Amino acid sequence: MPDQQIFLLGNLVIMVAYAAIMVAIVVPVARAGQLRTNRLAMATALIFFSCAVGHGLHAAMAYQTVTQIPVAHQMHMHAAGWSWTSALWDLCTAAAGIYYWTLRRSYGVLLGKGAIYVDPWGQRRLEEADARERAARDAAEAHRATLATVVEHTDDAVLGLTPDGIITAWNGGAERLFGYTAEEVLGQPATIMADERGSGEQADVLARIRQGERGIAYEARRLRKDGTLVDVALTVTPIQDHAGTVIGASAVARDITAAKEATERRRAIENRSNQAQRMESLGKLAGGVAHDFNNILAIIANYTEFVAEETADQPRVQADLRQVRTAVERATNLTRQLLTFTRAEAIQPQDVDLNAAVTEVQTMLERTIGEHIDLLAVPSAQPLTVHADPGQLQQVLLNLAINARDAMPEGGSLVLEANSVTLDGDEVNMQPPLPAGTYARLLVSDTGEGMSPETAARIFEPFYTTKPQGKGTGLGLATVYGIVTEAAGSINVYSEPGIGTTFRVYLPLASTTAGNAVSPPVPRTPPPRGDGSTVLVVEDEAALARVVARILTNAGYHVLTAAEATEALGLYEQHGCDALLTDVIMPGISGRRLADLLHERQPDLPVLYMSGYSNGLLGTTHILDEDIAFLEKPFTAADLLHKLATTCEKSPSHVRL
Structure with a gap:
């Protein structure tokens, strides 16, 4: 009987051990979701299950013996099939073992880690896989180390933030840009680098990141440690865990202060260029208006003088004419301002x-x-x-x-x-x-x-x-x-x-010292008379041409008038002339070109230019030379006669153009 008791106890222990091993296999397989797919593991569990059941049968048989069941009844139980039951179950256990080893040849392991048994060839494959895994881990660590080095030494500021805006990472670029060391800012809110407006901006951006936005780029102004402002371009992106939950944010800040200043300077230069072009266009327009208006004023002024000469004995008419002269003078001053604006005013620097x-x-x-x-x-x-x-x-x-x-x-x-x-x-x-x-x-x-x-x-x-x-x-x-x-x-x-x-x-600044005083005006004497000299007058404004012709005729000159250069050349070929009085700007051939053509025929011909543009055409436009004889419109009869006489007196040596 003691032997039967020991047999009973041993089978019970083995049964429990096999059952525990089976549970140890099935539970992790079930947790891994491999109950249907991992046949090798399930075959292993089946072996231990069958063994546990077999030892349970042996324990039941031993228990019957220990409890001293009558011999006749024992024989009946044996006859009933307990032995056959045990034998058949042992066959099932053997079949499960054969099935396991059949699968074992192709699987190698159960769940990888914690495998029950690995053969030498399988062990070699496992070691190779482990070596590859270690190499991959080492490469990843090296990559992370390289990336960390790049991040640390980049000029851009790279910050790590919690979802609430607490600083968790701070690279060297951030220290150089904002002036804070990592020890000073780690654990501090990012609002230490922003004013009230910037703090609200930061809160809005972090809220959008928490709500799932992938990345936000914007420009802002931030505060350095010393209190100075810096313009930065910011890119904020979320940091997520394996489940996709936002656990933080990364912010990259780049100093764009110099770039913004350059952009503003370029914009200012463009605006200045546009302003200069607009002023130039306005100047051309104003100059054209003044030129035409001067022709009209010259007509009004000189016809006023004609009327004044013929009504010298009528005081009331003379009083009216003085009002006309005053209006002409005001209009002349107005056009002079226009010509000054267009750099066409006669100057004496x-x-x-x-x-x-x-x-x-x-x-x-x-x-x-x-x-x-x-x-x-x-x-x-x-x-x-x-x-x-x-x-x-x-x-x-x-x-x-x-x-x-x-x-x-x-x-x-x-x-x-x-x-x-x-x-x-x-x-x-x-x-x-x-x-x-x-x-x-x-x-x-x-x-x-x-x-x-x-x-x-x-x-x-x-x-x-x-x-x-x-x-x-x-x-x-x-x-x-x-x-x-x-x-x-x-x-x-x-x-x-x-x-x-x-x-x-x-x-x-002038290179010489000041001290050249303006010469006092010389009292003007009556202009000399023409004594029959022929003057070729070229003026495209017909009314002004008539005024000039009348002035010159009254002063004793013989006058030929032409409206444009071609007509003037024809008159010269027919009659010749002693002096040329021509407008500068005319349709077709200009006054300068006309003078050149006549100088080819008569090199010593005196030339007096007149224009509403005045000598603003000198230097900047190079239409006339600086030593030309020039009469600015509007002019009086005395101005015309004195200037023409002076021009003729200088002929021939100083009139060559």
Whole structure:
């Protein structure tokens, strides 16, 4: 009996052990979802299950023996098939084992890790797979290390953030860009680098990242550690775990301050170029209008003189004619301003002391500007000499001062200042731009109403004015612009509404010292008479041609008139002439070309040019030489006769073109 008890106990232990092994196999296979697909594992579990059942049968048989069942009944149980049952179950166990080894030849392992048994060939394959896995891990680690090195040393700032905006990573580029070390910012909110507006911007971007946006790119302004501002281009992307949940965000910031400055400078240069082109177009338009208007004024002025001569004994008519003369003079001044704007005003440049010019204008203004204006002149500590027309320079200062006065109806301060300044050539607010160098500078500052940027951008356009109707022509600052550019200078305006305006005029310094005084006007004597000399007059404005012919005829000249160059050449071939009086700009052949053609026939022929454009055509357009005889429209009879006589007196040696 003791043997049966030991047999019973042993079978029970083995049964439990096999059952435990079976469970240990089935549970992980089930968790892996491989109950139907992993046949090798299930075959292994089946072996241990059958073995456990077999040992259970043996334990049941031993238990019957131990409990001393009667012999007759035992024999009956054996006869009933307990032995056959055990034998059949052992066959099932053997079949399961054969099935397992059949599968084992192709599978090699059960679940890989924790395999029950691996044969030598399978072990070799496992080691090779493990070596490949280690190599892949090493390559991935090397890649991550390289990537980390690149991120650490890139110039761009790379930040890691939690979904709530707490800084978790900080590379060297971020330290260089923002000035904070990693120890100072890790664990801190990213809002330490933003103002109130930037903080709201950050919160909005992080909210969009948490909601699933893949990447957000935008430009913003951030704060460095020292409090200075920096313009950055930001790219924020989400960081997700294996399940796709957003666990953080990465932000890449690039400094675009220099790029934005370059873009703004390029835009300013383009705007300045467009402004210069617009001013040039307006100048051409204004010059054309002035030219035609001067022809009309010349007709009106001279016919007024004709009427005055014939009605000398009628005081009332003479009074009316004086009003006409006054209107003509006003119109002439208006066209002169237009011609100045278009750089077509006759000028007499000379060396001028700016300090003396400022003092002279101050003296003039003190008598006229009004007691409600505090006038202050600040001359330069060093002598400043420029090469310009003194009258035009005075006109610049007076126009700017008058505009300043009009901008201070309730009173204020007006400062005239002269000094020198060195420019680097990159200034973007100069009209027109100037090369680098040292220049004389005139400043006219007021504490008046100021101007909006839109107004300041248009103030040099002709006929543009903010004054009430009838209070201004809109040519004052256009005239200033024309004078300054004619003197190879530039002008700049700075204004703030409610604060005031400052005009800065830059002029090239002269190489010689000032001191050439303007010669006093010489009293004009009556013009000499023509004594029958033939003058060929070429003028496409018929009415003006008639006026000129009448003036010359009354002065004793014989006059031939032509409307254009071809007709003039025909008259010359028929009659010849002693002098040529021609308009410069005409349809077809120009006055300069006509003079050249006649000089081929008569080299010593005196030529007097006339034009509403005046000598603005010299130098810039190269239509005429600088030493030509020139008469600016509108002109009086005395002007014409004196200029023609002077031109003929200089012939032949100084008239050759």
